[in-house]
Amino acid sequence: MRRIDAIDFFYLSMPTILDIGDGGQDALLVRVVAGDQVGWGECEAAPLPTIASLVCPMSHSACKPVQASVLGQPLDDPDDIARIHREVRLNSMDLLQSSHALSGIDIALWDLLGKLKSQPVYELLGFAKAHPKVPYCSLLFGDTPEETRLKANEAQRQGYRAVKLGWGPFGHQTLREDVDQVEAAREGLGPDGILCIDVGTVWEADVEAAAQRLTVLEACDVTWLEEPFHTGALGAYRALADRSPKVRLAGGEGAHNEHLANLMIEYAGVGYVQIDAGRVGGITSAARVFEHARARGVTFVNHTFTTHLALSASIQAYAGAADQVLCEYPGSPTALARDLTLDHLERDDDGEIHLPERPGLGVDPDPETIRRYLVDTEIRVDGRVLYRTPTV
Amino acid sequence: MRRIDAIDFFYLSMPTILDIGDGGQDALLVRVVAGDQVGWGECEAAPLPTIASLVCPMSHSACKPVQASVLGQPLDDPDDIARIHREVRLNSMDLLQSSHALSGIDIALWDLLGKLKSQPVYELLGFAKAHPKVPYCSLLFGDTPEETRLKANEAQRQGYRAVKLGWGPFGHQTLREDVDQVEAAREGLGPDGILCIDVGTVWEADVEAAAQRLTVLEACDVTWLEEPFHTGALGAYRALADRSPKVRLAGGEGAHNEHLANLMIEYAGVGYVQIDAGRVGGITSAARVFEHARARGVTFVNHTFTTHLALSASIQAYAGAADQVLCEYPGSPTALARDLTLDHLERDDDGEIHLPERPGLGVDPDPETIRRYLVDTEIRVDGRVLYRTPTV
Numbered sequence: 001m002r003r004i005d006a007i008d009f010f011y012l013s014m015p016t017i018l019d020i021g022d023g024g025q026d027a028l029l030v031r032v033v034a035g036d037q038v039g040w041g042e043c044e045a046a047p048l049p050t051i052a053s054l055v056c057p058m059s060h061s062a063c064k065p066v067q068a069s070v071l072g073q074p075l076d077d078p079d080d081i082a083r084i085h086r087e088v089r090l091n092s093m094d095l096l097q098s099s100h101a102l103s104g105i106d107i108a109l110w111d112l113l114g115k116l117k118s119q120p121v122y123e124l125l126g127f128a129k130a131h132p133k134v135p136y137c138s139l140l141f142g143d144t145p146e147e148t149r150l151k152a153n154e155a156q157r158q159g160y161r162a163v164k165l166g167w168g169p170f171g172h173q174t175l176r177e178d179v180d181q182v183e184a185a186r187e188g189l190g191p192d193g194i195l196c197i198d199v200g201t202v203w204e205a206d207v208e209a210a211a212q213r214l215t216v217l218e219a220c221d222v223t224w225l226e227e228p229f230h231t232g233a234l235g236a237y238r239a240l241a242d243r244s245p246k247v248r249l250a251g252g253e254g255a256h257n258e259h260l261a262n263l264m265i266e267y268a269g270v271g272y273v274q275i276d277a278g279r280v281g282g283i284t285s286a287a288r289v290f291e292h293a294r295a296r297g298v299t300f301v302n303h304t305f306t307t308h309l310a311l312s313a314s315i316q317a318y319a320g321a322a323d324q325v326l327c328e329y330p331g332s333p334t335a336l337a338r339d340l341t342l343d344h345l346e347r348d349d350d351g352e353i354h355l356p357e358r359p360g361l362g363v364d365p366d367p368e369t370i371r372r373y374l375v376d377t378e379i380r381v382d383g384r385v386l387y388r389t390p391t392v
Numbered sequence: 393m394r395r396i397d398a399i400d401f402f403y404l405s406m407p408t409i410l411d412i413g414d415g416g417q418d419a420l421l422v423r424v425v426a427g428d429q430v431g432w433g434e435c436e437a438a439p440l441p442t443i444a445s446l447v448c449p450m451s452h453s454a455c456k457p458v459q460a461s462v463l464g465q466p467l468d469d470p471d472d473i474a475r476i477h478r479e480v481r482l483n484s485m486d487l488l489q490s491s492h493a494l495s496g497i498d499i500a501l502w503d504l505l506g507k508l509k510s511q512p513v514y515e516l517l518g519f520a521k522a523h524p525k526v527p528y529c530s531l532l533f534g535d536t537p538e539e540t541r542l543k544a545n546e547a548q549r550q551g552y553r554a555v556k557l558g559w560g561p562f563g564h565q566t567l568r569e570d571v572d573q574v575e576a577a578r579e580g581l582g583p584d585g586i587l588c589i590d591v592g593t594v595w596e597a598d599v600e601a602a603a604q605r606l607t608v609l610e611a612c613d614v615t616w617l618e619e620p621f622h623t624g625a626l627g628a629y630r631a632l633a634d635r636s637p638k639v640r641l642a643g644g645e646g647a648h649n650e651h652l653a654n655l656m657i658e659y660a661g662v663g664y665v666q667i668d669a670g671r672v673g674g675i676t677s678a679a680r681v682f683e684h685a686r687a688r689g690v691t692f693v694n695h696t697f698t699t700h701l702a703l704s705a706s707i708q709a710y711a712g713a714a715d716q717v718l719c720e721y722p723g724s725p726t727a728l729a730r731d732l733t734l735d736h737l738e739r740d741d742d743g744e745i746h747l748p749e750r751p752g753l754g755v756d757p758d759p760e761t762i763r764r765y766l767v768d769t770e771i772r773v774d775g776r777v778l779y780r781t782p783t784v
Contacts, residue, residue: 019450020453023455026449046445046487053441057418057440059439060409060412060418093646094415094437094438096437096491097489099488232649232650235654380769380771382768
C-alpha cells in the first residue's frame with residue numbers, strides 16, 4: 001500500500017503582474033509524492049491564500065488545514081481519491097479557500113495514480129478513449145473594435161475553428177461601442193467560425209443591461225454569452241436565459257464545488273457549463289459535474305486560461321464525450337503559462353487537439369521553468385515556520 | 393472627508409485548539425482606522441488564509457488583495473460602505489477567501505461610521521429602534537443522552553426560553569442513539585421551551601438519512617432542523633423540506649455572499665435563514681438577505697457562536713424586526729470569546745437581550761484580552777514582509 005508522503009505548493013509568478021483579466025500571470029503548482037512516484041497538479045487560485053489554507057493551524061473540527069486530510073492517506077485506486085476528497089470537504093468545510101487547494105491536490109493525485117497504474121487519467125475515470133476536442137482560441141477583447149477584428153482574424157488564419165473574445169472594455173462602455181466590438185469580432189473571424197463572447201460578470205445581476213446586447217449577439221450568430229452576471233446571481237441568469245432562446249448562456253467557472261456547478265445546470269438555465277478543474281474541486285468534482293450536465297442535456301466545456309498542465313487536467317473529465325467537443329484553449333499564454341510544460345496539446349491538421357496517451361495527465365512541468373518563476377515565500381506562526389518555498 | 397488610513401487584522405487563539413465543533417477557539421479581529429476614529433469587526437473565518445487574502449500580491453484584475461479596494465477610500469456615509477463592498481466583490485472575485493475578509497472589514501466600517509455619526513449601526517441601517525431578541529442558548533450535544541439532558545436542563549434553569557443542541561455525536565451514530573439524544577434534549581428542556589437541532593451538514597446530501605429522523609423531531613416538537621446537508625446541496629434541502637411541513641429546515645450560515653443566502657430562501661425551501669455577518673459579506677450583505685427573506689416570509693436568524701462583538705454585528709441586520717425575535721446566543725463561550733469584550737449583551741429578567749444604544753456596534757474589544765491571546769504571525773513574499781502581527 002502506498003501512502004501520500006508529501007504535498008508541496010510552488011508559487012510561480014511573472015516578474016510583473018498587470019491589472020488585466022489574464023489569469024496566467026501567476027500559478028500555483030502542486031506536487032504530491034507517494035514513495036518514488038510524483039504527481040503534478042495546479043490550482044487556479046490566488047497562490048498565497050491557497051498556500052495558507054494548506055498549512056494553517058486548525059480553527060475547529062470543520063476548519064482544518066487541507067494537508068491534515070491528505071498527508072499519510074493510502075493511495076492505491078480511485079476510491080482512495082474519492083475518500084480523500086470527501087475528507088477535505090468535511091474537515092475544511094468552514095475554510096473557504098480550501099476548495100481551491102483541494103482542486104490542485106486532487107489533480108495531482110489523479111496524475112500520480114495514473115502513473116502508478118500506467119494509465120491515462122481518462123481511463124481511470126472509465127472512458128474507453130479520449131475523443132479529440134475542437135479548441136476555441138480564448139482571447140481578451142482589444143481596446144478598440146479594430147484591434148479586436150485583427151485578433152479574431154489572426155486566430156482564424158492560425159486555423160482555429162472557434163474563437164472567444166472576452167473581458168477588456170466590453171460592458172464597461174456604451175451599447176454602441178459594445179455592438180461595434182461584437183461586429184468587429186465576427187468580421188475578423190469570418191462567417192463560418194464559431195464565435196463566443198465572455199463578459200466576465202460585468203453586469204453583476206442587471207438583467208436589462210445584458211438583454212440590451214442580445215440583438216447584436218443574435219445578429220452576429222454568437223454561440224454563447226458567457227458570465228453575464230456574478231457567479232451566484234442565478235436568478236438573473238435564469239431570467240436572461242428565458243429571454244434568449246438562440247444565444248445560450250454559459251457560466252460556471254467560478255463554481256468551487258459540484259453543488260454550485262449543478263445549480264448552474266438545474267436552476268440558472270445555462271446551455272454550457274464551464275468547469276475549471278483547478279477551482280471546482282479537481283478532476284473528481286469536474287467529472288461529477290460532467291455526469292450531471294450530460295444527464296440534463298447541458299454541454300460541458302472546460303475552463304482553462306493558463307498552462308497545458310491545467311488544460312490536460314480540465315479536459316479529462318469529459319474526454320470520453322464524442323458529442324461534446326468544444327474546448328477552451330489558451331490563445332495567448334504568458335511566458336510562464338507557455339513554458340511551464342515542455343509538452344503541449346498542439347492542434348493537428350484538422351484544428352483539433354488530443355489528450356496525451358501517456359500515464360496520468362501526460363504533461364509534466366519543466367523544473368527549469370519552475371525555478372525561473374518561483375516566488376520565495378515564508379509563513380511563520382508562533383515562531384514556527386508553517387510554509388517555506390520548497391525546492392524542485 | 394475622511395479616508396480609511398489603515399486595516400489591521402489580529403489573529404487570536406486559545407493556547408490549545410480542540411478537535412470539536414466550537415468555532416470560538418480562535419478569532420480574527422479587524423480594526424479599521426480613519427483619522428482619529430477606530431472601528432472594530434470580526435471575521436468568522438480561518439485566520440491565516442484570511443490574513444493572506446488581505447495582503448497577498450495581485451494575481452490579475454479580478455484577483456486582487458482585499459486591502460487594495462479598501463485602503464484610502466472615503467468614508468462619510470453608508471453609500472461609501474456600499475461602494476467599498478462592491479469594489480471588493482468585483483476586484484477580488486476570483487479570490488475565494490476574500491468574502492470572509494470582507495465580512496470583518498465591513499462590520500468594522502459600520503462600527504466606525506456609527507462612531508463618526510454618534511449613531512448605533514441599526515439606525516444607520518434605517519431602523520427606528522432595535523427590538524429585543526429572544527436568545528436561544530447554543531450548545532454542543534453531550535457525548536451521551538444523559539449529558540445532553542443535563543446541558544438542556546441547565547440552560548432551562550438559567551432562564552433560557554430556547555435551546556439549540558448541535559454537532560457532537562448526532563448523525564454519526566445509529567438512528568436509535570439519535571432518537572435518544574433528541575428525547576433527552578426535550579426532557580431536559582421541559583415541555584414549553586423552544587428546541588432546535590443542528591446537525592452540522594452531517595448527511596451531506598443524503599435525504600433518506602435525514603428523513604429517518606423526522607419522526608422523533610416531530611414527536612419532540614423541534615422548531616427547526618439545522619443544516620442537514622452541505623451548504624450547496626440545495627436540491628437535497630428542497631427534497632427534505634417538501635417532506636417536512638412541521639419541522640422547518642434552517643440553514644445558511646455557510647453562505648459567503650447574499651446570492652447564496654438568497655438561494656437558500658428561494659430554492660432550498662428553508663423556513664429559517666441563518667446568517668453570520670462575519671462570513672456572508674458583513675452587515676451590508678446580511679441586511680440585504682434580511683430584506684429578501686422578509687419579502688418571502690422566511691425568518692431571519694443570526695448565526696453567532698463566538699464573541700459579543702460578533703453577536704452585536706450579526707443582530708444589527710434584523711434589529712428592527714419586531715416579528716423575528718429568535719437570536720443565536722453563545723451558550724458556553726471559550727475564555728477568549730467571553731473575554732474579548734468587557735461589555736456583554738446580557739439577558740434581562742424576561743430572558744431577552746437588547747442591542748447597545750451606543751454609537752456603532754456598542755461593543756469594543758478589550759486590549760488586554762487581545763494582547764493575551766494574540767498569535768505572532770509573519771508572511772514574507774519575495775523578501776518583503778506583507779504581514780506582521782500589529783500592535784494593539
